[in-house]
Amino acid sequence: MNKIYLDYDQAQLDAQYDQSTLVPDLTAYQARWKARTEAAKAQFRYLERVAYGTHGDEWMDVYIPAGNGRKPIVMFFHGGAWRTPQIGSTGNAAGAYAGAGAIFVAVNFSVAPEADLDIMVRQSRAATAHAAKHAAEWDGDANRIYVLGHSSGAHQASNVAATDWTTHGLPRDVVKGLAVTSGPYDLEPVVLSKRNTYLRLDRGGVERNSAAKHLRADLAPAIVAWGGKELAEFQRQGVAFADAWEEATGSVTRLFFAENNHFDQYDAIADPDGHFAITFRAMMGLD
Numbered sequence: 001m002n003k004i005y006l007d008y009d010q011a012q013l014d015a016q017y018d019q020s021t022l023v024p025d026l027t028a029y030q031a032r033w034k035a036r037t038e039a040a041k042a043q044f045r046y047l048e049r050v051a052y053g054t055h056g057d058e059w060m061d062v063y064i065p066a067g068n069g070r071k072p073i074v075m076f077f078h079g080g081a082w083r084t085p086q087i088g089s090t091g092n093a094a095g096a097y098a099g100a101g102a103i104f105v106a107v108n109f110s111v112a113p114e115a116d117l118d119i120m121v122r123q124s125r126a127a128t129a130h131a132a133k134h135a136a137e138w139d140g141d142a143n144r145i146y147v148l149g150h151s152s153g154a155h156q157a158s159n160v161a162a163t164d165w166t167t168h169g170l171p172r173d174v175v176k177g178l179a180v181t182s183g184p185y186d187l188e189p190v191v192l193s194k195r196n197t198y199l200r201l202d203r204g205g206v207e208r209n210s211a212a213k214h215l216r217a218d219l220a221p222a223i224v225a226w227g228g229k230e231l232a233e234f235q236r237q238g239v240a241f242a243d244a245w246e247e248a249t250g251s252v253t254r255l256f257f258a259e260n261n262h263f264d265q266y267d268a269i270a271d272p273d274g275h276f277a278i279t280f281r282a283m284m285g286l287d
Contacts, residue, residue: 040091052130070141079151154183158211227260
């Protein structure tokens with residue numbers, strides 16, 4: 001057996017980065033995500049497709065709860081293997097956080113194969129910078145920005161959290177907390193897998209866009225979650241990233257959902273009464 005990464009040969013590594021095998025039909029999941037989105041649009045002040053840049057993909061949906069005073073902001077980055085836009089389900093998790101008083105910002109960005117990860121990460125940072133600079137227009141608090149991500153969106157969120165914001169004209173600590181689940185945080189195995197046929201990563205791209213390679217002591221606290229029925233590599237990535245974040249910052253909370261697969265975790269972050277949302281809201285000082 002020709003090992004490509006750890007103990008995986010090529011076919012095994014490819015399988016480890018193909019979570020679609022866990023749930024071949026996502027119809028029931030997608031129906032729930034869209035239903036939650038429609039409920040959030042009805043419950044909160046809804047700003048549709050707010051531009052944060054000049055490209056047609058550079059927009060975000062904003063869900064703003066009622067109430068006076070400056071509100072914390074949750075920047076959410078969606079999954080989809082870096083190649084699926086989040087049309088129709090931007091508010092899946094909005095209720096869990098806007099319902100407790102946070103502004104929920106669902107970020108759209110360009111996807112592969114038209115865009116590479118350099119573009120996606122740049123857009124995710126631009127969206128966060130836009131929210132920080134325009135927070136007051138939404139009654140938001142630019143000093144309380146938190147980032148949330150699932151799957152490939154967790155990759156985006158982790159890169160946003162690890163950014164040196166002084167190079168973007170913002171305070172170094174503009175991100176006050178990170179909450180991620182089910183993501184690849186180190187692209188070393190990804191570049192070796194069949195996913196690279198559409199990501200087109202080179203060694204520089206792996207270095208630039210792997211949050212695990214850019215951790216430092218002054219980063220915000222993090223929540224890192226994963227499910228016990230996810231593919232082994234996604235579980236390993238979660239464990240390794242949590243360990244690395246703790247080693248760098250001393251501040252990480254690990255959440256393990258033994259019965260959840262990769263897609264169940266997107267439901268988990270949207271459950272207002274679930275352990276993930278409760279822990280994340282506590283980080284933000286809500287509830």
